[in-house]
Amino acid sequence: xxxxxxxxxxxxxxxxxxxxxxxxxxxxxxxxxxxxxxxxxxxxxxxxxxxxxxxxxxxxxxxxxxxxxxxxxxxxxxxxxxxxxxxxxxxxxxxxxxxxxxxxxxxxxxxxxxxxxxxxxxxxxxxxxxxxxxxxxxxxxxxxxxxxxxxxxxxxxxxxxxxxxxxxxxxxxxxxxxxxxxxxxxxxxxxxxxxxxxxxxxxxxxxxxxxxxxxxxxxxxxxxxxxxxxxxxxxxxxxxxxxxxxxx
Amino acid sequence: xxxxxxxxxxxxxxxxxxxxxxxxxxxxxxxxxxxxxxxxxxxxxxxxxxxxxxxxxxxxxxxxxxxxxxxxxxxxxxxxxxxxxxxxxxxxxxxxxxxxxxxxxxxxxxxxxxxxxxxxxxxxxxxxxxxxxxxxxxxxxxxxxxxxxxxxxxxxxxxxxxxxxxxxxxxxxxxxxxxxxxxxxxxxxxxxxxxxxxxxxxxxxxxxxxxxxxxxxxxxx
Numbered sequence: 001x002x003x004x005x006x007x008x009x010x011x012x013x014x015x016x017x018x019x020x021x022x023x024x025x026x027x028x029x030x031x032x033x034x035x036x037x038x039x040x041x042x043x044x045x046x047x048x049x050x051x052x053x054x055x056x057x058x059x060x061x062x063x064x065x066x067x068x069x070x071x072x073x074x075x076x077x078x079x080x081x082x083x084x085x086x087x088x089x090x091x092x093x094x095x096x097x098x099x100x101x102x103x104x105x106x107x108x109x110x111x112x113x114x115x116x117x118x119x120x121x122x123x124x125x126x127x128x129x130x131x132x133x134x135x136x137x138x139x140x141x142x143x144x145x146x147x148x149x150x151x152x153x154x155x156x157x158x159x160x161x162x163x164x165x166x167x168x169x170x171x172x173x174x175x176x177x178x179x180x181x182x183x184x185x186x187x188x189x190x191x192x193x194x195x196x197x198x199x200x201x202x203x204x205x206x207x208x209x210x211x212x213x214x215x216x217x218x219x220x221x222x223x224x225x226x227x228x229x230x231x232x233x234x235x236x237x238x239x240x241x242x243x244x245x246x247x248x
Numbered sequence: 249x250x251x252x253x254x255x256x257x258x259x260x261x262x263x264x265x266x267x268x269x270x271x272x273x274x275x276x277x278x279x280x281x282x283x284x285x286x287x288x289x290x291x292x293x294x295x296x297x298x299x300x301x302x303x304x305x306x307x308x309x310x311x312x313x314x315x316x317x318x319x320x321x322x323x324x325x326x327x328x329x330x331x332x333x334x335x336x337x338x339x340x341x342x343x344x345x346x347x348x349x350x351x352x353x354x355x356x357x358x359x360x361x362x363x364x365x366x367x368x369x370x371x372x373x374x375x376x377x378x379x380x381x382x383x384x385x386x387x388x389x390x391x392x393x394x395x396x397x398x399x400x401x402x403x404x405x406x407x408x409x410x411x412x413x414x415x416x417x418x419x420x421x422x423x424x425x426x427x428x429x430x431x432x433x434x435x436x437x438x439x440x441x442x443x444x445x446x447x448x449x450x451x452x453x454x455x456x457x458x459x460x461x462x463x464x465x466x467x468x469x
Contacts, residue, residue, distance in 0.1 A: 007348075008249055009252075009294075010293035010294045010351065012304060013253050013254060013256065035261075035442075035443040038269075077262040077376050078261050081261035112355060115406055116357045117370045118405060118407075121405040121454060124405045124454050124458075128453065157405065158401075158403035158405070158457050163453075166467070198466045198467070203431055204464075205428065206420055208329075212420070213342050217343060221282070221341050223317075223323075223326050224282075224317040224323065228272070238273070238277045241286065242276060242281070243287075243290070243296045
């Protein structure tokens, strides 16, 4: 008699993709694909797709807004890519959409344990990404972008306020707005004016990761195999219950 | 035993179409024992039967393991005295004793307890490839002996006053490990895209703002 299985079983549902039949919809689809591209010419393909999108920014923004509207609200990967694409257009045409992202209230938390999955956190990431895009537009002299950043300061999200403070202070006239920012933020959050943007070399590192290992760790730990481009022929063979790739 | 399903998000935007072709049989041969997979917890539709299919959990976590292992320029240097981008893959490998996929169709992403780390549907289907790597680093830090020690701060997106925060950056807890990895990936990651790195930066900065009882005082910029 076999033991009952302790494991679960899984069936995927159909993949979701962005698809619009319009010309601008195709340009957007190309841009999203190029954003995820690999290979020696990936940067070139991305630059080309971005240039094409910028050339028809108004129409592409309509498609971005539509795709965002149609997306499952928990499809955060797609929704983030759409916000990011809007920021990359670096166009005034993106202002209404970015404003809408920033000013749409963050929906209430649905998770009982937000330390695990948090709707509010995922929604916050969408909005701080939009604020970064607004920063670039403010930096290029768009007064409406500055106005939206001040609006972002009034949102209840700590991260949105932090991102907006940093964006405003980083703009050409940033220091002149310090008092106005101080007046908008509640006193307990004036520390946001002192949050520094740093490079990776200024981030405090782990003092010694080896003191935080489980007992007996690392005794058989070998680094990964060399990448194919770094070595001639593959090494090793599947052992035990290692799964096997199908031939393409 | 539970049965579950999930809708597969667009694999371009999650990075799965970028990483999946790089996961070779040679990498699988190495990663399968190194990260303590066992067939029992990765078959029955989770991907053991179709390991090259990035619609399925196994291929999706292998994508993240590939990212974790090959995003440093000098990826074979895993010295713990160096950058987290180099040693995080080793840290996970050293701490994980039993890596399992489970359904758990609710708000959980992953859980470290006993000798094992369990990964749930939210890990595979709401996170992009770097985000899943961060989850592995975060959970491995729990296995390495640090539970959370504080409540989330005022205004936190994780729920003000709830348990699960780290007190400070210097506490060197799971949030710090995860954010540090994301920052390194953003700053120095190789064999990836600008968009993936930008996503990692945004996530890391939101963790910095919301997951520490005392704000560390910086963001990555």
